[in-house]
Every structure is written in C-alpha cells, then in structure tokens.
Amino acid sequence: MNNTFVKYKDLLTIKDYNKETDKEEFVLIPLEDELVFGRYQKSRNMLEYGQQIAIRKTVYNMLIEVAKKLKLSYPNYKLIVAFGYRDMKKQKKFFNEILEKVKDKFDDEMEMLEYIHEKIAVPEVSGHTTGGAVDVAIYDSQENKMLDYGTDILDYNTNKCYYISDEITETERENRELLRNIMVNEGFAPYDGEWWHFSYGDKEWAFYYHKKEALYNQVDAERVFNKVSDKKF
Numbered sequence: 001m002n003n004t005f006v007k008y009k010d011l012l013t014i015k016d017y018n019k020e021t022d023k024e025e026f027v028l029i030p031l032e033d034e035l036v037f038g039r040y041q042k043s044r045n046m047l048e049y050g051q052q053i054a055i056r057k058t059v060y061n062m063l064i065e066v067a068k069k070l071k072l073s074y075p076n077y078k079l080i081v082a083f084g085y086r087d088m089k090k091q092k093k094f095f096n097e098i099l100e101k102v103k104d105k106f107d108d109e110m111e112m113l114e115y116i117h118e119k120i121a122v123p124e125v126s127g128h129t130t131g132g133a134v135d136v137a138i139y140d141s142q143e144n145k146m147l148d149y150g151t152d153i154l155d156y157n158t159n160k161c162y163y164i165s166d167e168i169t170e171t172e173r174e175n176r177e178l179l180r181n182i183m184v185n186e187g188f189a190p191y192d193g194e195w196w197h198f199s200y201g202d203k204e205w206a207f208y209y210h211k212k213e214a215l216y217n218q219v220d221a222e223r224v225f226n227k228v229s230d231k232k233f
C-alpha cells in the first residue's frame, strides 16, 4: 500500500459549495470532557479570542459519536482535538511565509503551488479555514497521554507523519488504523500526508467522496465569532 496525496489541482475540481449548509454555526470544543476535548498543541494556531478550538457543529456531533463508539470497546479512550478552525488571515500568512522562501526556485506557478500545498494548503482550498477539518488523536485517560502513533500530533518534521510509514512499529501502525477506521466509518475523509488530519464538508472531503460540491466554504474569524453558539470565552 502507498500513500495517496490529494493535490491542489484535485481540489480545484470542486468548484462550488452548498450555500445552505455553509450557514451552519460553529461551536467551541470543551477543554475537559468525558468524550471529546480540545487542546491546542501549537500556540501559533490559537485564535485571538481564547484557548478553545472552534469547529462546525455537525463536525463536533460526529466526533462525539466517534468517541461514544470508541468508549464501548475501550472505556479509557477519549478523543483529543489538537486543532480545528483556522483564521483565513493566518492561513494566508503561513502560506505567504513559504511562498517568499521558494518563489525564486520555480518557473512554473502550478508546480510551485503544488509544492507549497504539500506543506500548507493553498488558502482558497484549505480545510481548516472552513471549520470542517480537525486534527485528532485517541487519548488514554488512564495513562493520561495520547496513544503511540510514531510521531507527536502535528509533527511534520519527518515523513513519519505520513499515514503509511516503514519506520513505525506494529503497535503504532495499529493505533493509526484504529483512529482512521472509526473516523472514516463516521463519514470523515482521511488525509495520507498526516495521520491525525480528517475532514468533513470541505473540498478534500468532497474530492474523497466524489461529491460535486463542498458543504462548507472558507470563513473569516469575525463570522465564526458571530456564529459560535456558546460564547464562554
């Protein structure tokens, strides 16, 4: 088996999004919970207004279903969400940082965009800016740590973050597989470039499930703030 990377050009084939489903509100993931809890792993990912991670309400409900099913077989396991919604301004900033470094190395613009997209999504097609993408892991509440996956969550420093890797142990592989199976069974799309990344309703999800359009479009932080139903900042 090989990893399959969704390319920028693949996502360009999803040209539209559903205007009705895109109206859906955002919720904040609780910091402590028996099923699903949110904890930023990188401070630069944090939103200006708080410690809590925002995601679309349907995505949150799906994560709760995943965690409930997980608990039936593994009573100590919960889901930890390390990242969800990202402000479009930050997506553009991170994208431009890489663009500045590499732009002189490429003659072909598409080739350059594909190269950057592997590291950070081109803003116009990015998943985290829709509130539909999440970075998750299974957390063992008895051991007080995440299961072993061979790398830390959000560690892109080596190719060991690819879902399929020759450099991980059998247990680490099984843990990745457990996470992926329960997420995909609930309707999330996986991403082979990062074992922890899953999405629902964004362009990557639409491409993976052969849908004509996405359910969610990119959203500005101001609109997310207005849409959050539980304003306990």
Ligand SMILES: [Zn+2]
Pocket (backbone or CB within 6 Å): 083, 128, 133, 134, 135, 194, 196, 197, 198
């Ligand atoms: Zn991600």
